[in-house]
Amino acid sequence: MNIIKGCRITGTGKYLPSQVVTSVELEKELDLPAGWIEKFSGVKERRYAAGETNADMAVHALKQALENADISMEKIDLLISSSVTFDYILPYQAALILKGLSNGRKLNTPSLDINSSCLSFVTAFDVAAGLLDGKKFKNIAIVSSELASTGSDPGDKETCSLFGDGAAAAILTWDNEHQSGLVKSMMKTYPEGFYYSIIRGGGNVYHIKYNPYDPALHSFKMDGKKLLRLAIATVPTYFDEFFNGTDVNIEDIDVIITHQASKAGLGLFKNLYPGLKGVLYRNLETHGNCIAASIPMCLHDTIEKGILKRGQSCLLTGTAAGFAIGSVLIKY
Amino acid sequence: MNIIKGCRITGTGKYLPSQVVTSVELEKELDLPAGWIEKFSGVKERRYAAGETNADMAVHALKQALENADISMEKIDLLISSSVTFDYILPYQAALILKGLSNGRKLNTPSLDINSSCLSFVTAFDVAAGLLDGKKFKNIAIVSSELASTGSDPGDKETCSLFGDGAAAAILTWDNEHQSGLVKSMMKTYPEGFYYSIIRGGGNVYHIKYNPYDPALHSFKMDGKKLLRLAIATVPTYFDEFFNGTDVNIEDIDVIITHQASKAGLGLFKNLYPGLKGVLYRNLETHGNCIAASIPMCLHDTIEKGILKRGQSCLLTGTAAGFAIGSVLIKY
Numbered sequence: 052m053n054i055i056k057g058c059r060i061t062g063t064g065k066y067l068p069s070q071v072v073t074s075v076e077l078e079k080e081l082d083l084p085a086g087w088i089e090k091f092s093g094v095k096e097r098r099y100a101a102g103e104t105n106a107d108m109a110v111h112a113l114k115q116a117l118e119n120a121d122i123s124m125e126k127i128d129l130l131i132s133s134s135v136t137f138d139y140i141l142p143y144q145a146a147l148i149l150k151g152l153s154n155g156r157k158l159n160t161p162s163l164d165i166n167s168s169c170l171s172f173v174t175a176f177d178v179a180a181g182l183l184d185g186k187k188f189k190n191i192a193i194v195s196s197e198l199a200s201t202g203s204d205p206g207d208k209e210t211c212s213l214f215g216d217g218a219a220a221a222i223l224t225w226d227n228e229h230q231s232g233l234v235k236s237m238m239k240t241y242p243e244g245f246y247y248s249i250i251r252g253g254g255n256v257y258h259i260k261y262n263p264y265d266p267a268l269h270s271f272k273m274d275g276k277k278l279l280r281l282a283i284a285t286v287p288t289y290f291d292e293f294f295n296g297t298d299v300n301i302e303d304i305d306v307i308i309t310h311q312a313s314k315a316g317l318g319l320f321k322n323l324y325p326g327l328k329g330v331l332y333r334n335l336e337t338h339g340n341c342i343a344a345s346i347p348m349c350l351h352d353t354i355e356k357g358i359l360k361r362g363q364s365c366l367l368t369g370t371a372a373g374f375a376i377g378s379v380l381i382k383y
Numbered sequence: 384m385n386i387i388k389g390c391r392i393t394g395t396g397k398y399l400p401s402q403v404v405t406s407v408e409l410e411k412e413l414d415l416p417a418g419w420i421e422k423f424s425g426v427k428e429r430r431y432a433a434g435e436t437n438a439d440m441a442v443h444a445l446k447q448a449l450e451n452a453d454i455s456m457e458k459i460d461l462l463i464s465s466s467v468t469f470d471y472i473l474p475y476q477a478a479l480i481l482k483g484l485s486n487g488r489k490l491n492t493p494s495l496d497i498n499s500s501c502l503s504f505v506t507a508f509d510v511a512a513g514l515l516d517g518k519k520f521k522n523i524a525i526v527s528s529e530l531a532s533t534g535s536d537p538g539d540k541e542t543c544s545l546f547g548d549g550a551a552a553a554i555l556t557w558d559n560e561h562q563s564g565l566v567k568s569m570m571k572t573y574p575e576g577f578y579y580s581i582i583r584g585g586g587n588v589y590h591i592k593y594n595p596y597d598p599a600l601h602s603f604k605m606d607g608k609k610l611l612r613l614a615i616a617t618v619p620t621y622f623d624e625f626f627n628g629t630d631v632n633i634e635d636i637d638v639i640i641t642h643q644a645s646k647a648g649l650g651l652f653k654n655l656y657p658g659l660k661g662v663l664y665r666n667l668e669t670h671g672n673c674i675a676a677s678i679p680m681c682l683h684d685t686i687e688k689g690i691l692k693r694g695q696s697c698l699l700t701g702t703a704a705g706f707a708i709g710s711v712l713i714k715y
Binding site: 161167181250256260263264371374375377 | 470
């Protein structure tokens with residue numbers, strides 16, 4: 052594999068709130084037949100924040116990533132928060148995370164938020180790899196922290212049992228020797244699918260001033276059928292284009308981490324690529340869909356468990372509300 | 384001036400909603416003495432959207448920028464939406480803007496949102512300049528579109544008369560010959576000022592489920608005194624560091640565009656640097672503070688009016704809620 056940008060994941064971190072919510076409990080609460088949730092969403096249990104904010108969880112994950120990378124925050128040249136959910140509309144989330152990390156220290160780290168729905172971490176990774184130059188940018192920290200449980204709609208059985216809370220982070224470090232790095236990245240937007248998965252309320256179109264809280268308006272809604280149809284129409288062509296011109300096939304990748312969108316989404320990928328020789332890692336069963344944090348959580352776990360080893364190929368990929376498909380192929 | 388990355392602003396665009404709201408009208412509405420608003424906020428008039436969404440305004444500005452750059456959207460390798468306000472919480476704003484631009488065409492442009500409060504455009508410009516490589520990224524479109532009028536708090540006379548709506552865009556093009564480009568960029572976050580300017584409601588901390596609409600909670604609030612004190616403590620040191628090692632002084636820059644934060648903020652900058660030889664451009668009087676759109680609006684106007692000419696130096700700079708200071712110094 053030809054590395055186009057030398058960069059190394061020098062550390063990752065993950066934070067899960069301690070509150071475990073099982074699908075059995077949720078079924079009782081939502082008055083659903085036993086086994087219904089696992090059957091439809093694929094999720095056995097997920098974590099719900101018990102007082103932690105988005106920033107709290109991000110700080111926990113980031114501290115672990117810094118520790119694993121054996122680097123102090125003072126050496127980080129850019130902090131990127133790559134999440135969908137947030138603590139405040141203004142200021143941006145990365146500044147609050149930096150505040151949480153500061154703890155009396157003077158940290159003036161440049162910081163910004165990147166958002167491309169569930170692909171935010173992948174996009175941030177791609178941008179970070181692009182910026183790393185060994186001069187201005189030697190180390191970049193990326194953190195995705197998602198708190199989805201706050202505003203779920205109990206009237207929407209499938210989506211309200213799909214999501215989980217948590218955070219994950221990664222430190223990306225310039226690698227002058229090209230031992231690790233980015234092999235290829237590509238993102239495509241398919242805006243015809245914009246309204247297929249959406250939170251309608253909370254922005255300017257359905258402003259809170261004129262639209263009081265209504266779970267149907269202020270929770271995640273998805274037209275699963277249209278979304279799946281669009282995914283079927285776009286994903287295979289996307290991957291044909293992605294692997295065109297690379298010296299590797301999707302079947303040969305050592306570790307594939309896809310966004311943990313849904314049972315149907317994961318099933319589609321498995322059906323499209325039945326001949327995968329490597330590991331197709333998943334945590335949907337135990338974590339739920341953690342929005343943009345799902346991919347870095349899986350990345351952390353595959354590294355911690357020794358599934359992803361130095362020198363191996365790893366594909367981070369997924370679909371996102373927008374609609375969008377994005378991937379980074381790396382040599383770890 | 385030594386160009387570190389060849390890139391050229393090949394086109395800009397701007398959109399103002401047609402609804403003009405004068406401070407005289409607002410004073411009547413808010414029961415304020417004649418002249419109060421201009422005295423305190425410095426704003427004579429501003430535009431309020433009359434039905435336009437964030438995405439609508441962005442599409443208008445972007446179309447003009449593409450036209451001025453004489454380039455079609457098909458040639459844009461990345462679309463960045465760099466704004467604070469948004470139409471929906473999910474999906475991200477850039478996908479909706481792309482949908483608005485598509486108009487039957489098949490546009491699968493990679494897209495993402497960047498947010499660093501009022502500095503979002505400056506940050507996006509810096510990221511875009513970093514990514515441009517003449518291969519994967521030859522042309523990047525950046526657009527800031529802000530709709531602040533939706534949720535203003537009539538009980539807060541000063542801030543509710545400060546903001547205006549509108550959008551502006553720029554096309555950044557790889558310049559292999561280094562005739563135009565980035566000379567220096569620097570951003571610093573000062574998270575101790577996180578709570579000095581904030582919209583408390585609308586995110587996860589004061590979730591709409593438990594916090595019904597209250598203008599005091601869901602509008603922009605600022606502790607002007609603390610903010611000004613922090614700016615005085617940080618801005619001069621920041622610029623000393625910024626210009627350290629460059630072959631140009633702030634006094635010699637041809638065109639300086641600062642964020643149109645407030646009358647006090649603009650006054651502070653003028654007092655700190657009384658010896659500027661170039662143009663210190665402002666539009667606060669006629670546009671109000673248009674959040675992240677203020678800087679690209681000024682950029683567009685200085686180019687359109689012939690104030691900023693090819694080969695000249697231009698500093699885009701500002702402070703932002705976070706608290707943060709950021710700048711890009713370019714040769715236009």
